[in-house]
Amino acid sequence: MVGCRNLDSENEIPRADSSDCEVLVTFDFPPFNSKKAGYIKGSINSTREKSDPLYFEHLDLRSAASYEDGSSIWRMDVEIIMVIISTTLSCVFVALQIFHVKRHPDVLPLISLAMLSILTLGQLIPLVLNFEALFLSKSSGANIWLESGRWIEANEVIVRVTGMVAFLLQFRLLQSIWSAKWASGNQKGLWVVEKKALFVALPLYVAGALVAVTFNWWMWNGKNGAARSASEDGALVLMDYSATSYQSHSLWEALKSYSGLVLDGFLLPQILLNMFWNSRTSALACSFYMGNTFVRLLPHAYDLYRAHNYFHHYDASFIYYANPGEDFYSTAWDVGIPLGGLVFALIIFLQQRFGGRCIFPRRFRDLQVYEKVPVTSDS
Structure with missing residues (x-):
């Protein structure tokens, strides 16, 4: 040319x-x-x-190189369907947990507020970020007629409506647990255990966030250094410095991805609560913790499939499902995160059957804290 x-x-x-x-x-x-x-x-x-x-x-x-063909349109349709199915399943599993606590109201105080808060925020934040897209974006890209002959706007409305229902159900369960903890006769003991679990989980979350941000900063500097070296060797490397590319390596994107990892391990606060309370009560319905674990791990299984069946992992089309900007996605993460989630679910199953400290050696399971009693000696 x-x-x-x-x-x-x-x-x-x-x-x-x-x-x-x-x-x-x-x-x-x-x-x-x-x-x-x-x-x-x-x-x-x-x-x-x-x-x-x-x-x-x-x-x-x-x-x-990035080619746009019919497979991208088909993939977008599949991902929208996957989002709808996942959100609908979340609604079903939360509803089953609500029925479970109605049949067994005594288990309400034994459910972790931190765990329910994480799940509720996980439903709320996407709704807040997409509020304008749902009600105000009538003249933008939402009304684009795709080659497949489908209106993508209608699918987005369905996704957000099901997300709203899931959030309302999560919030209703959270409200019930909060009220039950305040009304419980052993209010002080339950709040002490809740705070202990939070004090252990919070440093873990903060440390994980620092590691994620540091790793993201290191990777970004490494890529910039490689690009500068290539330029000095006489090769002009055309890099995408658009807003999307910049945000994918920003601090905000790193924290968003880490928040997805926190959601994947949503059972951690409940595991800690069970350990401190040392109860074998079935506070969580099996359908709730196993079902939500499945919903959180399904995007990683899909990401493995997508990585091996599409020309480019991050093409120009909008990523509706398994978005790399909302969680950690790679072959290693797609294997490690599901294994970790299944281990958490297995621990909950064992705790509710054999006691909160069943994962510890036998000599540490029944440790109690004793107070010193003043002793008077004969003079």
Whole structure:
């Protein structure tokens, strides 16, 4: 191809001869039907003589290739369906837990407020962030008619309506637990145990956030250093410095991804509460903790499938399900997080059957704190 470059400076008036069109641009594109990520390779050369003032040295360039085809549209439809199914299942599992506590009202004070708060915020935050998109975006991209012949706006409304129902159910359960803890006869003891569990979980969450932010900062600096090294070697690397690319490496995006990891391990506060209270009461219905664990782990299974069946893992289409900006997604995370979630669910099952400290050695299970009694001696 023939390329042109503008020779005008910002303070000069454009002239008819202010462009240099004696530039040769060549590109080498990867195969269109390639299943693996490829790069567009090319070069930019000046066809002028070396003695010409407008002559410049040979430049090599490389950019990530991204093709849009019908598979992206199909994938978007599948991901919207997956979101609807996951949110609907969340509503069902929370409703089953509400029925469980109605049949056994004595278990309400033994459910962790921190755990329910995490799940409630997990439903609330997406609703708040997408509130404007639901009610105000009538003239933007929400009304785009896709090649598949479906209105994506209708699907988004269904997603947000089911999300609202899930949030209301979670909030209703949270309110019931709060009221039960205040009305309980052993109010002081229950609140002490709740605070102990929170004091143990909170430092773990803070430490994890610091590790996530530090790792994100290290990865971002490493990529920038690699890009600068490539430029110094004579290769022009075309990097995407758009708002989306910048935000994916920002502090906010790192914290959003970490919040998804906290949601994946939502059972941690309940495990700690059971350990401190040392109760074998079935506070959580099996359908609740196993079902929500399944819902949280399903996106990682889908991410593994998506990584091996699409040309580019992060294409230009909007990612509705298993969004890398809302959780940690890679082959290692997609294996490690499900295993961790299943271990948490197994611990809850064992605690509710054999006691809160059943995971400890036998000599640590029945430890009690004794108060010193004053002793009088005969003089």
